[in-house]
Amino acid sequence: MAQISITVDGAALKLEADQRPTHIFADNKEVVVCRVNGALKDLWTELSDGDVVESILISSPDGLAVLRHSTAHVMAQAVQEVYANTRLGIGPPIKDGFYYDFDPVNTFNPDDLVKIESAMRKIVKEGQRFRRRVTTETEALKELAHEPYKYELIGIKGPAGEEASVEVGGSELTIYDNLGRDGNPVWSDLCRGPHLPSTKHIPAFKLMRTAAAYWRGSEKNPMLQRIYGTAWPSQDELNAYLELLAEAEKRDHRRLGTELDLFSFPEEIGSGLAVFHPKGGIVRRAMEDYSRIRHEEENYEFVYSPHLTKAALFETSGHLQWYAEGMYPPMILDEELNADGTVRKPGQQYYMKPMNCPFHNLIYKSRGRSYRELPLRLFEFGTVYRYEKSGVLHGITRARGFTQDDAHIYCTKEQMVGELDSLLTFVLNLLRDYGLNEFYLELSTKNQEKFVGEDADWAEATEALRKAATAQNLELVLDEGGAAFYGPKISVQAKDAIGRTWQMSTIQVDFQLPQRFELEYSATDGTRQRPVMIHRALFGSIERFFGVLTEHYSGAFPPWLAPVQAIGIPVADTFSDYLGDVIKAMRKAGIRAELDASDDRMQKKVRNAQMQKIPFMVIAGEEDQKAGAVSFRYRSGEQKNGIPITDAIAEIKKVVAERTQV
Numbered sequence: 151m152a153q154i155s156i157t158v159d160g161a162a163l164k165l166e167a168d169q170r171p172t173h174i175f176a177d178n179k180e181v182v183v184c185r186v187n188g189a190l191k192d193l194w195t196e197l198s199d200g201d202v203v204e205s206i207l208i209s210s211p212d213g214l215a216v217l218r219h220s221t222a223h224v225m226a227q228a229v230q231e232v233y234a235n236t237r238l239g240i241g242p243p244i245k246d247g248f249y250y251d252f253d254p255v256n257t258f259n260p261d262d263l264v265k266i267e268s269a270m271r272k273i274v275k276e277g278q279r280f281r282r283r284v285t286t287e288t289e290a291l292k293e294l295a296h297e298p299y300k301y302e303l304i305g306i307k308g309p310a311g312e313e314a315s316v317e318v319g320g321s322e323l324t325i326y327d328n329l330g331r332d333g334n335p336v337w338s339d340l341c342r343g344p345h346l347p348s349t350k351h352i353p354a355f356k357l358m359r360t361a362a363a364y365w366r367g368s369e370k371n372p373m374l375q376r377i378y379g380t381a382w383p384s385q386d387e388l389n390a391y392l393e394l395l396a397e398a399e400k401r402d403h404r405r406l407g408t409e410l411d412l413f414s415f416p417e418e419i420g421s422g423l424a425v426f427h428p429k430g431g432i433v434r435r436a437m438e439d440y441s442r443i444r445h446e447e448e449n450y451e452f453v454y455s456p457h458l459t460k461a462a463l464f465e466t467s468g469h470l471q472w473y474a475e476g477m478y479p480p481m482i483l484d485e486e487l488n489a490d491g492t493v494r495k496p497g498q499q500y501y502m503k504p505m506n507c508p509f510h511n512l513i514y515k516s517r518g519r520s521y522r523e524l525p526l527r528l529f530e531f532g533t534v535y536r537y538e539k540s541g542v543l544h545g546i547t548r549a550r551g552f553t554q555d556d557a558h559i560y561c562t563k564e565q566m567v568g569e570l571d572s573l574l575t576f577v578l579n580l581l582r583d584y585g586l587n588e589f590y591l592e593l594s595t596k597n598q599e600k601f602v603g604e605d606a607d608w609a610e611a612t613e614a615l616r617k618a619a620t621a622q623n624l625e626l627v628l629d630e631g632g633a634a635f636y637g638p639k640i641s642v643q644a645k646d647a648i649g650r651t652w653q654m655s656t657i658q659v660d661f662q663l664p665q666r667f668e669l670e671y672s673a674t675d676g677t678r679q680r681p682v683m684i685h686r687a688l689f690g691s692i693e694r695f696f697g698v699l700t701e702h703y704s705g706a707f708p709p710w711l712a713p714v715q716a717i718g719i720p721v722a723d724t725f726s727d728y729l730g731d732v733i734k735a736m737r738k739a740g741i742r743a744e745l746d747a748s749d750d751r752m753q754k755k756v757r758n759a760q761m762q763k764i765p766f767m768v769i770a771g772e773e774d775q776k777a778g779a780v781s782f783r784y785r786s787g788e789q790k791n792g793i794p795i796t797d798a799i800a801e802i803k804k805v806v807a808e809r810t811q812v
């Protein structure tokens with residue numbers, strides 16, 4: 151047999167021409183797929199002289215995607231085994247898992263998932279090889295005549311060569327056969343691949359749930375049934391993932407919002423539009439009050455603007471050009487009619503605002519500005535309305551009406567570097583004050599195809615953002631070409647208590663709006679110059695940040711944010727009056743304290759306080775009353791007895807003032 155010379159993971163290797171990557175990596179079960187000359191390939195792919203082969207581990211992003219897609223494949227095979235005549239849609243990998251769309255004879259129910267899962271386990275155990283087979287359009291159409299959705303995809307695939315630039319061989323039409331023990335195909339699917347070498351390389355998987363989904367995402371198409379699943383390199387990782395989901399479920403702000411009586415989404419108002427109840431109102435006000443104080447310290451000036459405006463403003467800003475579908479449709483107002491019903495004066499279009507920036511620009515423009523006034527920092531808790539698709543709405547973290555803690559900073563080019571640096575420090579410190587401590591930064595740079603403004607300005611602003619980011623000593627992820635067309639941006643990503651990442655603040659340089667609004671200032675030399683504009687929202691929106699903090703703290707807010715900071719629980723009724731006076735003194739000292747004067751027994755009151763996640767239970771019995779003291783019971787269950795009343799008040803006031811968790 152002839153020999154070929156190739157490179158494997160950087161080292162030269164000579165081998166028989168019929169050897170495949172699956173043989174080369176036979177000793178390392180972690181290698182499940184490979185790159186050959188840069189393109190992702192099955193381990194069964196044939197090699198040629200001079201090929202450069204790189205191993206890909208199952209735990210790498212590519213490896214995980216191939217594992218999950220292959221598991222989707224196995225699921226489709228199992229579904230067709232268990233429910234003949236089920237038609238196949240598509241089955242891609244997604245974050246943490248995969249799905250496959252089906253057109254079943256009967257809608258799937260939870261019992262079906264159990265059956266499908268056990269059929270999948272059998273296929274995995276058999277170790278069926280995934281074999282790639284190149285076919286022609288004519289052949290594929292014949293072979294897949296009974297699969298109308300796959301049939302349709304073949305048509306879309308287009309002429310050969312179309313995708314060749316993206317991936318070598320990508321223009322080929324391929325079918326994957328699963329080979330049974332005897333080497334004969336037991337099941338086939340139209341797919342581009344690649345896949346795991348065989349089904350036995352699927353270490354751990356689970357089917358999660360079903361959902362309805364339109365074929366190819368359009369409501370004009372038939373409704374299909376989607377099954378979601380997850381797959382991991384080990385059972386331990388699968389278990390950890392399922393635990394994380396269970397933990398996230400317990401912390402879900404939508405559930406805690408109801409349990410803790412914080413907010414709701416009344417049907418009568420409409421989806422994505424929340425009302426905050428008194429307890430949620432307290433948390434929200436505490437969040438806003440502190441933010442206001444900190445912004446005042448940083449020399450922000452507070453402004454207010456209306457919720458709706460004539461269309462012209464959003465024409466000037468460009469929103470109606472590139473953001474119209476995210477806006478609520480216009481209202482036509484002030485139309486005047488003649489007696490016969492014909493229009494004398496046409497009406498004006500008014501829009502709910504999706505953003506505050508244009509209003510702040512009008513405030514800037516309301517009079518001439520001098521360099522002496524810059525940087526000018528305008529801040530507003532500005533409520534905006536965005537028509538989000540109902541499918542993406544998610545409690546208060548993704549709503550249709552929400553309030554941004556929005557600021558726009560107008561400065562000179564020379565001031566930009568210093569401004570961005572102090573801004574980022576301010577943003578991170580404020581987030582830390584609310585209890586988030588783990589961050590990384592993402593820098594979005596110019597998309598070479600799509601941008602406004604001068605190259606030099608972009609370079610300068612991007613460099614300023616990079617400098618500011620580097621100065622924070624945090625991990626910096628580059629989002630190359632990911633900036634919006636009007637300027638580069640830094641976003642702050644925060645990790646919560648269970649390790650999930652949330653995008654929080656954004657700091658966005660804007661070269662476009664100052665131009666569109668013709669913003670100017672008079673410079674030291676008397677010339678008229680254009681200011682730089684920086685957009686920044688620190689929480690994103692108050693509602694969203696509220697939701698994130700609720701999940702981060704699992705509803706057990708630190709005392710400074712807790713709706714009720716202390717609850718009085720008498721050991722028996724006879725101590726109610728004494729404890730009532732203590733609670734009164736606490737309220738006088740500015741503590742949000744309440745007495746539980748209900749008929750419940752003490753143990754029930756303690757349980758209720760635990761359910762409400764109140765930081766301090768203030769308990770009084772005979773000894774406490776005699777000593778002029780109280781006992782504290784904390785959320786942890788820990789208890790501290792005989793605390794003199796003044797000390798008890800001082801302890802609560804201290805943790806509130808220092809914003810520490812207890």
Ligand SMILES: [Zn+2]
Pocket residue numbers: 219220223326339340341342343344345
């Ligand atoms: Zn596939």
Ligand SMILES: [Zn+2]
Pocket residue numbers: 505506507558685686
């Ligand atoms: Zn803005």
